[in-house]
Amino acid sequence: MDKGVDEAGWDVEPGDEIEPVVQAVGRLVKVCREAAGVSVSEMAAALQYGEDMVRKIERGARIPRPEYLERADQLLKAQGHLRAFGEDMRRARYPKKVRQLAELEERSVEMLLYSNHNIHGLLQTEEYARALLGTWRPAYPPDELERMTTARMARKSVFERSPAPEFSFVLEEVTLRRPVGGTMVLRRQLEHMLDVAKLPFVELQVMPTARANHPGTGGRIQVLKFADGTGMGRTDGDFGGRPVSDPRHLRVLDLRYGIIRAQALTPEESLVFIEETLGEL
Structure with a gap:
């Protein structure tokens, strides 16, 4: 190139x-x-x-x-x-869909984010994000792969806002164990997550695989709430996977996320879980 x-x-x-x-x-x-x-x-x-x-x-x-x-x-x-x-x-220079998501994230005062396959993009390190995007098929050309990686990293500036949004992350256990990019990339990824979880406006929880019955089986959930009382949400399982802002739809996602949050490990237990997972690598 x-x-x-x-x-x-x-x-x-x-x-x-x-x-x-x-x-x-x-x-x-x-x-x-x-x-x-x-x-x-x-x-x-x-x-x-x-x-x-x-x-x-x-x-x-x-x-x-x-x-x-x-x-x-x-x-x-x-x-x-x-x-x-x-x-x-x-x-x-960021892809249109990424730019639109970043703009919504920058407006948010609260984010509810459930991930069931991969670690959420806002928590990813650059090397993990590059390795993960590199698994997509059809494969991105090298310059597009770098563009997508750069755009994903740029979204993390939302953590530097003052005041920052309130973040709630719930991640399935499998996302912490899948060695995307190899063992060392995963180790650094988990170490980064431990650092992020210590921020006062971040709550990070792990959903153990042993939790057989919870409403996250329908796929990822994302709910962004704005200062004017409105919001935007989406999930893989409903509404055709498209973003929704209707209060009735947002209540459904709020309910679903609340149950997931209650069934996951507490933030304190989750940090211990991530540390133990690190020790197994």
């Missing part, structure tokens, strides 16, 4: 609503370049990217990384006009 593909940015997804913004930023880059009297070839050489990459960014076919805009701003003496779009482009 050449540097231009890996570092300059990502292709715009067809039909993505972010496309007009990317095109506007590309036109601004071109205007600044021409005003500075810098040719495409000169800019490509100065920034160490291919000329084709520079042209793709300027016509809005490529989402530039914030680092690209920072360096272009300095080269073209754009007085911060290009740099100002860095955060917009940081968000734009």
